[in-house]
Amino acid sequence: MTAVLEVSDIRKRFGGITAVDGVSFDVQEGEILGLIGPNGCGKSTLFNCILGQLTPSGGEVKLDGRVVTGLRASELNRLGVSRTFQLLQVFPKLSVRENLILAGQEHQGHMMSRLFGPSDAGLTEAADRMIGFFKLDHLADEAAGGLSYGQQKLLDAAMAFMGGPRLVLLDEPAGGVNLTMLADLKERLAAINREKRATFVVIEHNMEFVMSLCSRVMVMAEGRVLTIGKPDEVRANPVVIEAYLGH
């Protein structure tokens, strides 16, 4: 197995606050790594540093062995790194299908071929397959803003997969999603992981979700890595229990 993502000694300071304080880890190809920790421990900031949405104050991020620190989010995305968001981030006025076409269109051709090529960038079929895969068929032509919260969450996840990414960072995919839909979402993620060999890093507070989906779990507290290991080891680790229950 080779490491898709290698993060070494990433730091991020906001003024006097150190949100991420020297985090190092790697993610193997085809792995699902869970990332847990109390609120405010720096999980989302770490994501933003990896994804180029924030510039880290120090450290290095490697994708497939190549240093990508400091690349813009759009460039990283075209290299095969995509993400979902903690808060809903779909385009409410576009239809479900349009959202998905938008999510895939920059991954093929170049600026000029996108201007003079077909309106859907040849993605209608791919979008409809993704719609079917996430069971959103009856909603394909609805404006995304009119969907329920859980459905928008599914759409958000579906958008992350449109470009055929190698690595997907999911920020609380289960937050606010009802149980039936959650089981569905987990099944979809596991299927994509299996079939496409896509690698995931998942931030999630829902322990059941994390423990059953992930092959390894990393625990963060106060900007640092507390421990990283198999779900069972992490669950039994007294340091983790301490961090969650407070001092």
Place this chain on the structure above:
Amino acid sequence: MTAAGKYLRIAFGAIVIAALIVVPMNFNRYGLFILSQWAVMTIAAMGLNLTLGYAGQVSLAQGAFVGIGAYAAAIMTTQGMPLIAALGVATGLCFAVGWILGYPALRVQHHYLAFVTLAFWTLAFLVFRNEDWLTKGIYGISNIPRPNIFGFATNRPLPFYYVCLGSLGIVSVMVWWLIRSPWGRAFVALRENPIRALSLGIDTRRYTLMAFAIGSALGGVAGTLYAPLTQYIDPVPFNLSLSLDLLMMVIVGGAGFFFGPFLGAMIAVLLPEWLRFTQGYYLMLYAIAVILLLIYSPTGILGIVDRYLAERRTKMASALRAVAKSRLETAP
């Protein structure tokens, strides 16, 4: 959309286009001037609609680009060069300057961006007024010739109106193509959620600059037609109120709607003329009408239509669902 609805739309469009061609044949010189002005301003407003309505970038510089286009056309055609050459120069120049003006938009947004573009307008206006060697300053440039198109002289008002209308037609097709292409989708993404757009691989920087450049280039196209339309230009028509008028056309018509600028320009150019019978009150009535419209529908005239259509769609969808449900329940 149903097939019947589609044919209805095509028929309606054909009638409007035919009317725009046939009806003005009986118009007098002044009527044709106003209608030509509507076509020219629609082109400029379409440019701004692209920058503001689709890509969400505020600009108070559109009037300056119309000015740049007009001066380019005036200077070049009075030197004996053909208007089509002036069109190329004006469009290219405005595209390049618009691209550069887009850079501040990568740093600042909304009101701050409005101020930056306002500063650019000031700069352009000072050049129009003070650089006598180039623009003849406040004396203006007169005797701007109208072009010969395929050997046909367009000196008379009606042929030149057709030049304006034809240009509007060509620009409309191009803009329509642009907004239904992936670029149009990327522009909307830029307006609605730039952070999410970035995470989907959309190069927001390049698309922002493109939105500014293309919008500005259309301002230049409008200016290139404006100069031979009035046949005399000085700095006055390109003062700040032109930028504000164009902004109003976009907002009143409906920002982010393809047909918004057509309606907005109609209101801004034609309504004051229709209200002239009220003599001294016409500007006041005009202002009140615009205020009332924006209170009733902040998304402009097409916002009202859009709201109505969305409501009808929702009603139809829920009716369909109800029918489907009752069928399920009565099924054996």
